[in-house]
Amino acid sequence: MSEVEQQNVKLATAGFDARFPNTNQTKHCWQNYVDYFKCIDARGEDFAPCKQFYRAYHSLCPNSWIEKWDAQREEGTNPSNFKV
Incomplete structure (x- = not known):
């Protein structure tokens, strides 16, 4: 493969979060999901720190979840409070 054909691709997963030190990351997944929607509700979708929550829950949570x-959120049946 020539240098022209090579592309630099940056792969990243969610970083360490001291609130969730265990190997089971289910709570970490859920909390980032909730934090993302609280963040965009408070600051808007273009607020850069909100994107960290988005990337974290997308790398931790199964797509089916x-x-x-x-x-559930669209139907209003999700058990979490997404308002700040």
Whole structure:
């Protein structure tokens, strides 16, 4: 592969969070999901720190969970309070 064909790709996952030291990251996944929607409610989708929550929950949570929670949030049946 020539240098022209090579592309620099940066892969990253959620960083360490001292609130969730255990190997089971379910709570970490859920908390980042909730924090993201609270953040965009308070600051808007263009606020850069909100994107960290987005990246974290997308790297930690299974897509099926995210789809389920999104549907619940849209229906108003999600058990969390997404308002600040």
